[in-house]
Amino acid sequence: MPDANPETAATPVTAIPGNTAPETAATPETAAQPVAARPPGLTTRLLAALRRDRRPPEPAPADSSAGAADGRAGPAGTADREVQQELEDGELDVSHWLVTYQEVAGTPFLRALRRLPSLLREAWLLAWRADPRTAAAVAFFQVAAGAASAVGLISVVGVFDGLLRAGPTPERVRAAVPSLLLLVGAATLRGALTAAAAAANGRLSPKVYQSAEMRLLTLTTRVDLTTFDDPSWRDALERARDRGIAAAEMLVDRAIELATNVVGLAAAAGVLAVLHPILLPLLVLAVMPVAWSALRSARLDRQRVLRLITVWRRQRMLFELLAAREPAPELRAFTLREFMLGEVRRLIQVSTDEEVRVNTKRVRTSLVGTVLSAMATGLTYAVLFWLLWTGRMELAAGGAAAYAINIGIGKLRELAFTANRVFEQGLYFDDFRGFCELSRLRAEPTPDGVAPPGFREIKLDRVTFRYPDADQPAVRDLSMTVHRGEVIALVGENGSGKSTLAALIAGLYRPQEGTVTWDGADVATFDPESLRERVAVVMQEPTRWPLSARLNITIGRHDRVVKIENVHEAARAADAHEFVMELTKQYDTMLSRHFKEGADLSGGQWQRLAVSRAFYRDAPLLICDEPTANLDARAEHDVYERLRTLAAGRTVVLITHRMASVRDADRIYVLDHGAVVEEGDHDSLMAVGGIYAQLFTLQASAYQSA
Numbered sequence: 248m249p250d251a252n253p254e255t256a257a258t259p260v261t262a263i264p265g266n267t268a269p270e271t272a273a274t275p276e277t278a279a280q281p282v283a284a285r286p287p288g289l290t291t292r293l294l295a296a297l298r299r300d301r302r303p304p305e306p307a308p309a310d311s312s313a314g315a316a317d318g319r320a321g322p323a324g325t326a327d328r329e330v331q332q333e334l335e336d337g338e339l340d341v342s343h344w345l346v347t348y349q350e351v352a353g354t355p356f357l358r359a360l361r362r363l364p365s366l367l368r369e370a371w372l373l374a375w376r377a378d379p380r381t382a383a384a385v386a387f388f389q390v391a392a393g394a395a396s397a398v399g400l401i402s403v404v405g406v407f408d409g410l411l412r413a414g415p416t417p418e419r420v421r422a423a424v425p426s427l428l429l430l431v432g433a434a435t436l437r438g439a440l441t442a443a444a445a446a447a448n449g450r451l452s453p454k455v456y457q458s459a460e461m462r463l464l465t466l467t468t469r470v471d472l473t474t475f476d477d478p479s480w481r482d483a484l485e486r487a488r489d490r491g492i493a494a495a496e497m498l499v500d501r502a503i504e505l506a507t508n509v510v511g512l513a514a515a516a517g518v519l520a521v522l523h524p525i526l527l528p529l530l531v532l533a534v535m536p537v538a539w540s541a542l543r544s545a546r547l548d549r550q551r552v553l554r555l556i557t558v559w560r561r562q563r564m565l566f567e568l569l570a571a572r573e574p575a576p577e578l579r580a581f582t583l584r585e586f587m588l589g590e591v592r593r594l595i596q597v598s599t600d601e602e603v604r605v606n607t608k609r610v611r612t613s614l615v616g617t618v619l620s621a622m623a624t625g626l627t628y629a630v631l632f633w634l635l636w637t638g639r640m641e642l643a644a645g646g647a648a649a650y651a652i653n654i655g656i657g658k659l660r661e662l663a664f665t666a667n668r669v670f671e672q673g674l675y676f677d678d679f680r681g682f683c684e685l686s687r688l689r690a691e692p693t694p695d696g697v698a699p700p701g702f703r704e705i706k707l708d709r710v711t712f713r714y715p716d717a718d719q720p721a722v723r724d725l726s727m728t729v730h731r732g733e734v735i736a737l738v739g740e741n742g743s744g745k746s747t748l749a750a751l752i753a754g755l756y757r758p759q760e761g762t763v764t765w766d767g768a769d770v771a772t773f774d775p776e777s778l779r780e781r782v783a784v785v786m787q788e789p790t791r792w793p794l795s796a797r798l799n800i801t802i803g804r805h806d807r808v809v810k811i812e813n814v815h816e817a818a819r820a821a822d823a824h825e826f827v828m829e830l831t832k833q834y835d836t837m838l839s840r841h842f843k844e845g846a847d848l849s850g851g852q853w854q855r856l857a858v859s860r861a862f863y864r865d866a867p868l869l870i871c872d873e874p875t876a877n878l879d880a881r882a883e884h885d886v887y888e889r890l891r892t893l894a895a896g897r898t899v900v901l902i903t904h905r906m907a908s909v910r911d912a913d914r915i916y917v918l919d920h921g922a923v924v925e926e927g928d929h930d931s932l933m934a935v936g937g938i939y940a941q942l943f944t945l946q947a948s949a950y951q952s953a
């Protein structure tokens with residue numbers, strides 16, 4: 248899979264073998280200097296503005312207008328410090344990439360090495376779960392290719408033995424031929440097996456990715472709805488989605504690479520051990536500078552990522568802003584194009600400077616490493632010559648040993664790099680695993696009970712519900728009874744708990760205290776899916792599904808065979824039919840500008856579609872959370888007329904701030920701070936002269952004076 252993250256996309260992470268050298272790694276502080284020395288940019292100020300938005304307004308500094316005018320000086324000059332403070336406070340969290348990279352950069356090699364076996368086991372399990380047959384095939388081909396390598400190496404001994412024995416040259420060549428043929432055969436077989444392994448891995452790799460992606464989505468869609476309001480879960484989701492899925496795939500790929508290197512190395516080491524045991528430690532000695540330089544180089548790379556991660560994140564944010572449709576009109580209206588592009592250029596310059604700086608360092612590292620490596624290899628060969636000189640080794644064995652040393656050094660070098668990558672991917676994969684574990688714990692319970700097809704009454708008994716991390720309950724100690732066929736209205740000021748109460752009635756949230764019962768049966772004993780089958784909801788902010796107009800209605804009951812007359816009926820009931828018929832392809836029009844011939848709708852038209860969807864669902868309980876907030880007066884009137892007709896035989900729970908729309912409701916509940924403070928029909932509530940009467944009179948007088 249191509250890596251979609253700018254962080255990694257911009258990072259050719261595969262370290263370059265031989266890219267060695269002792270280096271004085273720049274500290275993050277020194278590297279951050281060029282970034283900090285620049286004037287604060289747009290994103291910095293955007294972030295600072297965001298922060299200011301969330302706080303009570305403060306008196307503007309005297310020079311604020313000047314600062315805004317030049318876009319650099321004045322209050323913007325303090326923006327970097329403010330944002331830095333934000334980062335330290337954790338308000339603007341950029342940490343999840345940082346955390347992993349810090350961990351990678353700081354983990355000692357030996358500790359990383361100890362983790363390798365468990366990571367390899369994980370990789371194997373991932374591959375096995377995704378496609379056991381292909382995983383087994385990859386393993387078989389890799390091991391067989393390694394065995395063919397070993398045979399090839401052993402045959403080299405025979406070739407040297409034949410060529411270097413005493414006697415006339417034609418005879419020596421003849422003696423070497425069988426081993427040479429074996430060598431060619433082994434090399435051919437190894438090539439074929441490696442190709443087969445690559446082909447099998449080509450099948451396995453996307454399957455691992457898909458299986459990880461599906462696992463993530465399955466668990467995400469199964470969690471309790473309140474989990475979406477839990478910041479730690481969202482953070483875990485972001486980490487798992489951004490890097491975890493790709494890490495699962497890469498972990499398997501890197502693990503296969505590692506296994507291949509291990510088999511190849513074992514073959515070379517085996518041959519060397521047979522030829523002369525002292526050659527084994529010599530092989531390790533020869534490769535040490537290479538392994539060391541590989542790790543140094545990788546560490547340099549990680550430090551670069553650490554330094555640039557915020558810059559890349561800002562770049563990505565700006566890129567999305569510039570390429571998205573929603574901000575496009577404002578970008579033009581405020582003639583922001585050049586200004587924003589200038590900001591992007593500035594960020595690109597920062598990262599380019601850093602890339603150049605690190606690349607120069609890596610080249611220097613490589614140079615020193617190569618010299619050290621050459622010296623160590625020279626030492627290995629010196630010992631080999633000494634063995635030959637003193638007659639401790641045959642000349643033929645010496646030739647084969649030189650060949651095996653060469654191969655072994657290559658394999659060890661690759662091994663060092665691959666082990667490093669497995670460890671790195673393992674850290675990201677831990678994020679994925681952590682998220683899966685967390686989501687399993689937060690999964691919604693699925694009891695065996697099935698909700699009845701209908702109900703006579705729904706009863707809430709002393710229900711209290713609190714959002715995660717909220718100080719106060721959104722609904723507190725609330726009791727009410729809703730009967731079949733009634734229209735119930737929930738009114739109250741913003742934040743009084745109406746939507747939360749509606750979600751509790753719909754079974755979308757489970758109360759922490761108290762019970763919700765359908766004809767006496769606690770809904771907590773029902774499979775939540777079966778309960779929701781009986782409920783239709785018009786959300787306050789209905790989802791704008793990027794599907795055809797027809798599907799936008801029929802997904803209300805997606806498992807029912809579509810009859811076009813039912814679709815039209817639902818659309819007419821919500822006043823949506825007329826405008827849909829005016830679209831280019833009527834009900835087949837894609838409702839997204841991202842598609843060819845796609846159309847977008849106005850806020851009110853989307854709302855009418857949402858109401859149509861709920862009508863089409865045809866459920867005994869209909870919950871409408873401000874279904875007409877975006878509708879014009881006539882459409883609103885029509886929708887309420889139809890709601891009343893539709894309510895026959897059903898129960899409608901209506902939330903609205905338009906008091907005129909609720910006066911015909913059978914019962915009106917007035918909420919305040921999550922509790923019912925008034926209850927009754929319009930006339931009785933007006934007679935009481937409480938909150939309802941005040942709100943109603945206020946709106947009525949506003950209309951009259953308008």
Ligand SMILES: Nc1ncnc2c1ncn2[C@@H]1O[C@H](COP(=O)(O)OP(=O)(O)OP(=O)(O)O)[C@@H](O)[C@H]1O
Pocket residue numbers: 476714715717721739740741742743744745746747748787
């Ligand atoms: N997802 C959430 N996480 C945390 N708190 C929430 C969440 N949704 C709502 N709240 C809080 O719960 C309380 C009740 O919110 P709710 O949306 O139910 O009110 P409402 O009466 O429907 O408001 P409005 O009229 O503005 O739609 C408010 O204090 C709100 O801040």
